[in-house]
Structure formats: structure tokens, C-alpha cells
Amino acid sequence: MSKQWPLWEIFIRGQHGLNHRHVGSLHAPDADTAIKHARDVYTRRNEGVSIWAVEAQHIAASSPSEKGPLYEPSESKVYRHPTFFDIPDDVGAM
């Protein structure tokens, strides 16, 4: 069997100035082809004006088993949200 094309993760930025957003993946032999394929597969209906292609093996990901230690600390810090603070109505919008 011949060698399978590597996997690329595709990120697309829409027209309204938002961040590039992960839209899916595809196989391609190199970066140029990955972008061409992404154009064909992920922007058939004007979904975006910019494409990033990243070879999947270069993405580092957090592990699900670290969920606790990574994210729990923020659960007890409700004061990081503006709604934690009661501002009297008299003060007006803030």
C-alpha cells in the first residue's frame, strides 16, 4: 500500500473580522495543496476569506485526564466575572 497523505487541520476566518476558527480536517501531500483542498471543501458557500492549514501532527493538545487540575481552579474564582460585583443602580451603566 502506498503512503497516505498526511492529515491537516483547517482554520477559516469569516468575513466579519472574527478569529480563524477550526472547521475540520483533510488530507493533502503538502501545505499548498492543503489550502487548495480547504478552499474546495470548506469555502464552497462564502464561508471565509482566509485559510490556515496546520499539519495535525504539529498540534499539541491538553489531555482529557488533566481536565481537573487544568480547569477546576477557575471554578472557585467567581470574582473574575463582572456580575460578582453589586453596583448600585444610582451609579448608572458600568
Next chain:
Amino acid sequence: MYAQMVKSEATQDDPDKLVAFQARIDAGEKIEPKDWMPEGYRKTLIRQIGQHAHSEIVGQLPEGNWITRAPTLERKAILLAKVQDEAGHGLYLYCAAETLGVSRDELTEMLLDGRMKYSSIFNYPTLTWADMGAVGWLVDGAAIMNQVPLQRTSFGPYSRAMIRICKEESFHQRQGFDIMMKMANGTEAQKRMAQDALNRFWYPSLMMFGPSDKDSVHSAQSMAWKIKMNTNDELRQKFVDQTVPQAEYLGLTVPDPDLRWNDDKGGYDFSEPDWAEFFDVIKGNGPCNVERLAARNKAWDDGAWVRDGLMAHADKKRARQMAAE
């Protein structure tokens, strides 16, 4: 429905882990690729998503048959766009399956040598242009019926692929109905073609949902895991209830003498398809099984030098770049 008779795998994992896993699913959490999952869940999903992906790819063939013979340039462009979408849908689904630890080439090879199946519907021929209407209206209509609830399925990548597919799929059904409207309101000959297409595609479309619940042995586990959201009969009933008024609008007759509205259940009573035919098609004896697999095998074999050539070129460029650095 593009996945039929997907066998649920029995699972022999640690009972405590299974309970915790089921609790996550019951709480509506999404399962992601790196999370722990029962082996049966993984295997059943690979089979189901793989079969779904294969159906999208093989499903291009009956419609591809008419691209060069579409009646106008506009119809041709629309059909081409639709078939291109199907390739995209296959890609999204293969990618979702790959997150479960199977490669796309492995999946493709299992399709090509018959170890994996695709939907029975694509083993029927598309004989006239009206069939393009019937396929979009009925086949894509039946697929949507199944895919909309699957957007809520428990496996994250599958759910995301479904959301993307559903966004595009309603274009497919509407373009089919548009063809049917044109034909049904056309000349007598066109109207006959439209009726003939409905006659031939009605029961095969009902078969898409899989065997009757009383004979469907794989549902319970898959439904508990939320990789199957409704029973086959529920979806089939929903499809009939939605489609019959559309046929009436077209002035066409559903080929079922026993079809009638049942006030008590708030739905239509209808005849079941010929299940012997269904099992025969699944076994490989439908009108086009051999042709479909031969076409996929030929495409795969003929494309090998392109895949290899592009890979070799990319490797060479990379090596040169490394040497220059």
C-alpha cells in the same frame, strides 16, 4: 438514512468505567476522541460513520450519471455542485471516523473489498432525468430525516460533521423537489417520467431507514449510547407523513394502494417495503451493486499514481528545503 443495520458491538470493559461513561452520555456531555470510551462504542461508531461516509461517496455515482446529460447548463451546474457537496460530506465523515483510530485508506479499502457496506439505496439505477428529482426529493429527504437528530449524537466529531452536513443538505432536497415540480407541471411525457421515478424510488427510500423495529436487533445499545437517536420505524413514519402531502402537491400518486390517513395515530398507514428485496440488495444482489463497487475500485486504482506522485513531489520539496536550511 445512510447507515443501515449497523451491528452494535458487545463491550467487555470495566463495569465502573461503563457506568461513569453512560452517566456522561445521559447528562448530555459530548464524548471526544481522547476520552475513555468502551471498545464497543468505538467499534460501532467506526462501522456506522464509515458506512455513512461510504454512502456519501458511492451516492455520487447515480447522480454523476446525469451530469453530462442535464437538460440545461443551469441544471448541470446545480447537479455538479450537489455531487461536489456529497464528496465533501464523505470527507467530513471520514475525518470523524479517523479520530477513532482508523485511517481513511483502511476505511476505503474495506469499502472496496466489500468488508464495509454503504446504503442500499445507491444500488438502484437512475434511468431518466426525473430520477435526479426523485433522488434529491426522496433520498436526500430520507437522509435529512435521520441526520437532523444525529446532530445531537454523543460523539463530538460525528455531531459536528452532522451539523455541517445538515446545513448543506436542505439545498439538495429542494433542488430535487424543484426538478419534480418542473416535470410534474410539464408535458404529459414529463409527467409520466416524474410518476415513474416516484414509483421506482418510493419503496427503496422507505428501506433506507432499515428493517422494521420488530426485526431490528441492534437498536437498544446504540440508542443508549446516543449514536442512534430514533428507531427505524419512527423515522420511516415521519418521512411518510412529510412526503405524502408533497406528492399530492405535485399531483403524483404514491405507489401504495393501502396508503391512508389514520386519524387515531395522527399519521399515515402505509405498506412496508419488500424486506426480502432489501436483504438481497444488502447482500450484494441489487441491480447496481457490482457496477458501483467496480466504479469505486477503478477510481481508486486509476488515482493511485496521482496520490503517489503528489506525495513523492511533496517529499522531494521538503527534503530540498531541509538541505537548504
